[in-house]
Amino acid sequence: MSETARMIGGPLDGQTVELHPVQAQSGEYGTLSGWGTALGEPAYARGSHDRWSWQGKPWLTD
DSSP: OOEEEEEESGGGTTOEEEEOHHHHHHTEEEEOOSTTOOTTOEEEEEOGGGOEEEOSSOOOOO
């Protein structure tokens, strides 16, 4: 059975995604790209209380 997680911040803010077992174990989802990011840096990381938070620059919202 796959684990799901609700994303906080960034482009997936408020969305629930299905995690691959490796993602659930490592606590990392997706990768960032662009200037000022390290190769392979996670876009979302699991933090305290199992919250998956955006790791990139502040995401612009309307």
